[in-house]
Amino acid sequence: MINILFFARLREEAGQESLHVEKAGCTIKELKEWLDKEYRLSGLNRTMTAVNEEFTTDDTKVTEGDTIAFIPPVSGG
Secondary structure: OEEEEEOOHHHHHHOOOEEEEOOOOOEHHHHHHHHHHHHOOOOHHHOEEEEOOEEOOOOOEOOOOOEEEEEOOOOOO
């Protein structure tokens, strides 16, 4: 099982701050595609992704027990 954390607008779109899912073995890209299909989360391709508090790329493989955080861009003044 992996833990997925959502921040800012993604948290609002998902309706929850985290998910626990059986998706170990997939890549971050595959996880984003699955989340878009299952939860209709827009803009995942524009988010920063961290695995276990380390920023990573879409080709990173997710392993059992990982925590993945999707952090959308922030703007403001």
